[in-house]
Amino acid sequence: MTKYEEAINLLTSKGKFFIDLGLERTKAVLDLLDNPQEKIKCIQIAGTNGKGSVAAILSSVLSAAGYKTGLYTSPHIFDYTERIKINDKDISEDDFSNYVIEVINLADKNEIHLTEFEILTVAMFKYFSDNNVDVAILETGLGGRLDATNVISKNLCSIITHIDLDHTERLGDTKEKIAYEKAGIIKPECPVITSEGFEAIKDRADELNSMFILTTPFVEPVFFNSLSLKGVHQQENLSLAIAAIRLLFKNIDDNTIIKGLMRVNHICRFQYIKDKNLLIDGSHNPNGIRALNENLNIYFPDVKKRFIFGCLKTKDFRKMVDLLFDFNQYEDNPPEIYFYHFNSENSCSVETLQDICIYYSKELKSINDIEFSDDVLTVICGSFYMLNELIKKDWLN
DSSP: OOHHHHHHHHHTSTTTSSOOOOSHHHHHHHHHTTOGGGGSOEEEEEOSBSHHHHHHHHHHHHHHTTOOEEEEOOOOSSOGGGGEEETTEEOOHHHHHHHHHHHHHHHHHTTOOOOHHHHHHHHHHHHHHHTTOSEEEEEOSSSSTTSGGGGOSOOSEEEEOBOOSOSHHHHOSSHHHHHHHHGGGOOTTOOEEESSOOHHHHHHHHHTTOOEEEOOSOOOHHHHHHOSSOSTTHHHHHHHHHHHHHHHOTTOOHHHHHHHHHTOOOTTSSEEEGGGTEEEEOOOSHHHHHHHHHHHHHHSTTOOEEEEEEOBTTSOHHHHHHHHTOHHHHSSSOOEEEEOOOSSTTBOOHHHHHHHOSSOOEEOOOGGGOOOBTTBEEEEEEOHHHHHHHOOGGGGO
């Protein structure tokens, strides 16, 4: 077993692979490491949808401008090393292993029981600090207020993307309750940028004397047309990123912004693979499915479609299926539908998905059963956790 395999086995062991929101454990281990999170400048991003795209956009533009830029995102598609990058380059397997095992050993020695995400977060902060990054872009894992990334005491700014109902069992059953959790990343006298005017966010900003910036979901056409990420929903994400750049990095000119936008790399977000006539989209909640439908209607109207869909049973899968296979949209041209059960104890069963779908569907056993063709657009969508079972990394190059 390699050291990298050892690190992954430790991360995914039953004792660590679970969710337990809170900051105390992460803070305790970081304190033992002399608080590396306080030695770097951070932009922190929370939201239901779009936070990964905003993070990727910011990272690419700042890297193009010459900043040494750290990027922390989740989940990964193929490898854990995708989650921690400097200037869009994944952390090496050797570095990943060394940092993760160091954090685990330190926590175990001091009887601090970290979760998988907390281990990764501590390792990320130390890696970025050791490598003297100029700016670290942090995507929260879940919520905001009690997310492990929220151990920082200040940031350059907070960004809160689109908010919708997701993870309601942990974050609340209304958008305002969820907005309250996201607003937990706002820091005293540090600005917050958002595209939605939730009272919880405005109130928190007022309470902490933080500048509140509300953007409109529109940007100059030259910026949107330059963005490598496709989809009309990216206008809102791009507007948030541009607002942050204009606020914090006034030295970055438009040409540099355009250069960075052309290089943004954020895989499996409405990503089209031309030689297979394949679209891949990690639309893992109802809002993501709405955006997918809108983009399909704009970019691929009036074409025969084949869907491969799978999702977590902890999500609102009924609504996702209803939205994806809307009768009014496909009444005259029903799509070919496959449901997929992936390797997770929370994967929704094929039988459950078939029972709630109004159209005839089949179970997909293997991607090898699919014949890609120019005549049918294949759409793989749903949970990020299934994508590495269905697609190959070299397809995305």
